[in-house]
Amino acid sequence: MVYFDSPITVGKIHQIQNTFGGVVRDWNTKRADRYVVQLSRCNLSSSKLGEIWVQIAMIENQKFNEEAKTMSRVLISTICSLALMLGISTQANAGCGNITIAEMNWASAEFMANVDKIILEKGYGCKVELVAGATMPTFTSMNEKGQPDIAAELWANAVANPLKKAIAEGRLHSVNGGPITGLGEGWWLPPHTVKKHPELKTALDVLNNPQLFPHPEDPSKGAFVGCPAGWGCQLANNNLFRAFEMKKKGWILVDPGSAAGLDGSMAKAVERGENWFGYYWSPTAMIGKYKMVKLDFGVPFAGSKNWDGCIVKPEQECANPKPSAWTKSVVNTVVTDKFMKRSGAGAEFLKNRVYPGDIMNGMLVYMGDNQAGGKDAAVEFLKKHENVWTKWVPADVAAKVKADL
Secondary structure, three states: OOOOOOOOOHHHHHHHHHHOHHHOOOOOHHHHHHHHHHHHOOOOOOOOHHHHHHHHHHHHHHHOOHHHHHHHHHHHHHHHHHHHHHHHHHHHHHHHOEEEEEEEOOHHHHHHHHHHHHHHHHHHOOEEEEEEEOHHHHHHHHHHHOOOOEEEEEEHHHHHHHHHHHHHOOOEEEEEOOOEOOOEEEEEEOHHHHHHOOOOOEHHHHHOOHHHOEOOOOOOOEEEEOOOOOOHHHHHHHHHHHHOOOOOOOEEEEOOOOHHHHHHHHHHHHHOOOOOOEEEEEOOHHHHHHOOEEOEOOOOOOOHHHHHHHHOOOHHHOOOOOOOOOOOOOEEEEEEHHHHHHHOHHHHHHHHOOEOHHHHHHHHHHHHHHOOOHHHHHHHHHHHOHHHHOOOOOHHHHHHHHHOO
């Protein structure tokens, strides 16, 4: 049997030649060296190469002539051809090796990490370990230490400049600049509100109709639900509230107090069939569960100078905010240079792996309703959505994954 676990060098073959040389009586030294060079090009490992060398030695010992040389060359050629034919897929899987994937501390990233683990292990023969992660510490570790190998869902806005530098200098690679469709932050309405009021096509339309979203304590004013205090998005919503002159238009900015308060205000309104207008983001279980509709702002993005230099700053550092659409959320699947160089087909899978936004939100609803962790959700996804993930991988890889679910 021929093995392909690690390529062999001329030096290794010389060692094997010396080890097994006792079975050779009167070899022509130059001929033996030619055999060494030929075998070194076959991309074989040393696991069983001694047996091959013994076979060549037996031929040479028995023949001592041109027939021996021909037979030895045929043997080497056959072995090398077999290595080429069988080695392609075997080396790809062997090259995958041990991999670490960041299991980030939010539901969608946890889910994605577990899907990647199953497909890379079952389909590509990798050995995968999940490690706890969060945006900043994971990026820093990948950039400085080369670990973990993969961040499946890295929200790049938080590390935009250092990520660009790491990619430019070759330490990291973005293999997928859009692993989830339809994601992002912004302002949302319930689906029943959109259906009942088709005239509300943009945020500007909503701002002109505060009476449709009465504040519980002052029904003469409209209620806009912003971010809890302490969240980064609170600054953006506060400054956009000023930029769009919402107070003059009859609105009150509501601080929901906490994540639970934000979720509760949305859930209460939707389940009662009431109107609700406020900030949220996707992919999330809330957006998936209630089929919330993201509004177009009705104005373009006013530029990074306005956004980065004013909208996301405290009010005292943002004297003149301009109306703007929300900045585009950039999410990447990022890998280390070491993984990129050795993974081959594994990197190609990550490049192809794109989740439709509605399916991602649906899986987050599944996780919430069933108190399911990332592993259980990954198995559920792979069983229920073959039409999605089988497009990411070759047919033989998909068959291996399905056979082991």
